[in-house]
Amino acid sequence: MFTAEKSALMAALALTANVVEKRNTIPILQNVLIEAGAAPGSLSARLTNLDIEASTPFKAIADVDFEPFTVPAGLLADIVRKLPDGCDVTVKRKGGKLDAVVIEAGRSKFSLQVLPASDFHEMKVPGGFQxxxxxxxxxxxxxxxxxxxxxxxxxxxxxxxxxxxxxxxxxxxxxxxxxxxxxxxxxxxxxxxxxxxxxxxxxxxxxxxxxxxxxxxxxxxxxxxxxxxxxxxxxxxxxxxxxxxxxxxxxxxxxVVPNGHDMEATLDAPTLAAAIDRVATVSGERGRAVRFSFAGGQLHLEVKNPDAGDASDTLSYDGHAELEIGFNARYVNDALSHLPGEQLTMALGDTNSPAVLRSIGAHPENLIVLMPMRV
Missing domain, CATH: 3.10.150.10 (DNA Polymerase III, subunit A, domain 2)
Known part of the structure; x- marks a missing residue:
C-alpha cells in the first residue's frame, strides 16, 4: 500500500505518547489513522483522544490501491522505532480485505490488526470557527x-x-x-x-x-x-x-504584576544562574530557598540547610537595590533559562513583594514574575 523511510514514519508517530492514552477502553482511540496527505507524495498520520486531534504529514510512495486504515498507534511506533536506522518501511494489506496489514523492513516482518478508517473519531466544529x-x-x-x-x-x-x-x-x-x-x-x-x-x-x-x-x-x-x-x-x-x-x-x-518598583538591579544572567546552581547544592528537598542580599553593588547569595551545611556566593550588579529577599532556587533558574540574552533586570519592592524579571531590550510585556519565599 505504501513505502516510507523509517525516519519519516517515526517523526509522524512522535505524538503518540502525547495524544494516545494507553488504557483507553475505546479501541479506536488507541489507533492511528493513516490517510492520504494534502501534498503529492505524502500520507498523513492522525491521532485523537477526543480532547485533542493532531495530524502530521510524512513523505511516502503510495500504491494506486491505497486506502485509509487504522492500526494500534503505540504498537506501530514501537515497531518502527526498533527497525534499523535508514531502512525503508513497506506496509501492505494482508489478504484481499483490509482487516490486517503486513509491515516489512529488510528481514523483519510484522502483522497488525486493522480497524476501519470510518470508525475513527473526528472532532466536529458546530457552527464553525468565529x-x-x-x-x-x-x-x-x-x-x-x-x-x-x-x-x-x-x-x-x-x-x-x-x-x-x-x-x-x-x-x-x-x-x-x-x-x-x-x-x-x-x-x-x-x-x-x-x-x-x-x-x-x-x-x-x-x-x-x-x-x-x-x-x-x-x-x-x-x-x-x-x-x-x-x-x-x-x-x-x-x-x-x-x-x-x-x-x-x-x-x-x-x-499580580507589580508596577513602579523602587529598586532595580541589572545582572549577568549566566553568572547568576551558575551562582544559584552552586549554592543550591546544599539545599534539601523540603527547602530550596536562597537568600538574596543586595547591597552596594554586590549580590550575596546564601543557602542554609541544618541537615547538610551552608553555602554562599557573591556577584556584582548595576543599579540601585538595598534589600534582603528569598526565592526558590529552581524557580529562579527556570526563569533565567527562559529569558533570552545575557543581561536582565530584576525589579524589586520589599521583602514580601514579587520580583519582575526582564531581558534587556525585550518588549515591556515580556516578563517573568517570581513570588518571594521566607528565608
Missing part, C-alpha cells in the same frame, strides 16, 4: 515555550492548567496577542505581534495540547489560529491540531 488570525510561527513557538514552564500541574485549580491567550487592548500601541501562564509561584508573560480582532475572547490552551503544539507545529513561516467557543485549531506546515479549550476563567493576572 475568529481567525495569522501569526509568525517562530515567535509563537518561542512564546509557547517561554510560558509553558509556568503552567500549573495542580488539578484542583484546573483554570491554571494551560496558557491563557488573549488579544492586546483595542487602543494598544502594538496589536497582537498576549500569552500568560502561572502556577501561583511564578508567572510568565509574552507578547507576539499579530493582526487580529481585539474583541476576540481570551481562551486557555490546555497543558496537554501545549506539548503537542511544541512538537509538530513548524518553527518557520506562519501559523493560522482559529477559535470557536470551545475549540482552538492551529495549522501550519501541513500539520493540524484541534483541541478543546479549558472551560474556566483565568484569574486577573494583571493585579
Amino acid at each position: 475568529h481567525r488570525f495569522t501569526i509568525a510561527a517562530g515567535d509563537f513557538a518561542a512564546a509557547i515555550t517561554a510560558c509553558g514552564f509556568a503552567v500549573s500541574t495542580e488539578e484542583t485549580r484546573y483554570y491554571l492548567n494551560g496558557i491563557f491567550l488573549h488579544p492586546t487592548a483595542a487602543d494598544a500601541e502594538h496589536q497582537g496577542v498576549i500569552l500568560v501562564a502561572t502556577d501561583g509561584h511564578r508567572l510568565s508573560k509574552r507578547y507576539v505581534k499579530a493582526e487580529m480582532d481585539p474583541a476576540m475572547p481570551g481562551v486557555i490552551i490546555p497543558r496537554q495540547s501545549i506539548k503537542v503544539i511544541e512538537k509538530i507545529l513548524p518553527k518557520a513561516g506562519e501559523i493560522i489560529v482559529e477559535l470557536s467557543e470551545n475549540l482552538i485549531r492551529l495549522s501550519g506546515g501541513s500539520s493540524l491540531i484541534t483541541s478543546k479549550l479549558v472551560d474556566g476563567t483565568f484569574p486577573d493576572y494583571v493585579r
